[in-house]
Amino acid sequence: MSEDDSALFLASMQGVKPLKSSQVATLHGANNQHSDQLRHQAAQRRLALDKLSLDLAEIMPIAPDAVVSVKKEGVQGQVFKLFRQGKYEVQADLDLKGIALPRARELLYDFVVNSQQAGFRALIVIHGTGVNNQPFPAKLKSCVTAWLEEIQGVQAFHSAPKIWGGAGAMMVMLAKSSQDKLETAEQHQKGQHRWA
Numbered sequence: 001m002s003e004d005d006s007a008l009f010l011a012s013m014q015g016v017k018p019l020k021s022s023q024v025a026t027l028h029g030a031n032n033q034h035s036d037q038l039r040h041q042a043a044q045r046r047l048a049l050d051k052l053s054l055d056l057a058e059i060m061p062i063a064p065d066a067v068v069s070v071k072k073e074g075v076q077g078q079v080f081k082l083f084r085q086g087k088y089e090v091q092a093d094l095d096l097k098g099i100a101l102p103r104a105r106e107l108l109y110d111f112v113v114n115s116q117q118a119g120f121r122a123l124i125v126i127h128g129t130g131v132n133n134q135p136f137p138a139k140l141k142s143c144v145t146a147w148l149e150e151i152q153g154v155q156a157f158h159s160a161p162k163i164w165g166g167a168g169a170m171m172v173m174l175a176k177s178s179q180d181k182l183e184t185a186e187q188h189q190k191g192q193h194r195w196a
Contacts, residue, residue: 045109052105052147056136059146064129064138065167067159068145075156075173083122083173086161090171091120097128097168101143108147116153116174123172126165144170 053059062068071080082088094111096104108125115123125148130138148157153175160169 045113048152049105049109051150052109054101054105054143056139056143059142061136062138062142062145064131064141066138067167068141068170069158070145070149071156072154080156080158080173083156083171084158086164086171088122088173090122090124090164091115092118093124093126095126096140096144097126099140101140104140104143105147108144109151112148112151112153112172112174119176121174121176123174124160124164124169125172126169129168141168141170148172 069084092111092115094107096107099107111123111125125144127140127144130141133139136142145157148154148170154172155175156173157170159167160171164171
């Protein structure tokens with residue numbers, strides 16, 4: 001800064017007084033809580049992603065044309081049958097074809113978490129058949145299958161009907177969100193009072 005610039009700056013600042021410390025706004029509370037919440041969510045995400053292995057030696061290979069069918073405890077048989085038949089409306093889809101495994105893993109995890117928070121229950125994940133993958137045919141399909149078994153909130157998944165991608169796509173059934181569970185419980189409770 002030249003002497004002329006310094007003089008001009010000092011002249012323009014003449015009469016300006018610093019704020020008193022009692023007039024300075026300090027931001028605490030809500031902002032700190034929000035920052036803490038974001039850090040906690042990021043840490044949870046990192047831990048969850050770490051459970052989803054990228055080591056192909058740990059992934060059970062699945063044939064490109066194999067039909068995958070997984071139902072976790074708590075899913076009623078009739079509900080799963082209708083789900084397998086594609087009778088539930090698909091609320092969101094994710095296309096992972098051609099995406100590198102580390103990025104595909106992140107996208108799948110975020111897709112499931114965000115879909116559940118939005119109250120979605122039926123999803124489609126397109127992974128392709130991977131017939132020409134070398135040296136590991138159906139690499140992405142195999143990884144998606146292994147990851148879906150580990151992601152919290154996934155209740156069931158099944159290879160899609162042909163019209164939705166067949167062996168190259170997976171239908172995913174999610175558990176109800178906390179809000180949906182609360183609403184169902186309230187409706188059930190209202191129904192009990194009405195009949196009691």
